[in-house]
């Protein structure tokens with residue numbers, strides 16, 4: 001059923017694939033440092049990247065070093081911290097114009113959330129995330145505490161799934177897609193972005209602007225978070241992983257066809 005909103009398109013080997021990590025490839029954990037990479041996912045990602053001629057990038061709110069730690073020994077092209085960090089080649093570097101988070105911003109975030117139970121602050125190099133998965137009712141109080149922090153530190157404050165993200169203005173998952181698409185092996189391919197959160201909408205828009213697709217992964221049933229604009233194509237991370245395994249098999253079938 002081509003119009004079934006839960007039916008993703010069949011993967012093609014002329015795509016450039018951009019994948020969010022948490023909630024897209026990995027099941028959401030109580031804290032980001034508790035997320036686990038399921039058996040077989042590294043192998044599927046490596047094979048999918050090979051099927052796409054290397055045009056597969058991870059685009060996450062996590063830092064690139066954290067993405068590498070999770071998926072080691074795999075080391076894929078990656079963008080971290082919502083587009084603030086890019087690694088198309090061997091070395092990770094900030095996007096143009098992005099500055100390290102100043103000490104004052106770290107102190108201000110810490111003070112803003114002090115004494116709020118169930119809140120976990122994740123400080124990165126260019127961005128910070130304030131997670132409240134363990135205190136879902138704290139979202140609005142946190143927002144009120146963080147608005148002045150964002151204003152004072154010159155950072156953008158964005159909502160996510162039980163998280164508030166502070167990140168530099170001028171970068172996003174969309175700018176990361178644009179940066180990758182300007183260079184080999186991404187250039188000339190059709191961009192396809194898969195993600196589950198509000199920040200991924202920028203990635204979807206950038207992919208669509210270049211004739212590609214934005215495919216959303218559904219959140220948990222009953223989860224109380226702002227519903228993004230894009231209807232879901234995947235029921236959850238397990239469906240994305242199964243789809244990736246299909247993409248990985250494109251490489252295998254093509255190799256087999258060549259061998260005969």
Ligand SMILES: [Mg+2]
Nearest residue numbers: 020022023197
């Ligand atoms: Mg996500």
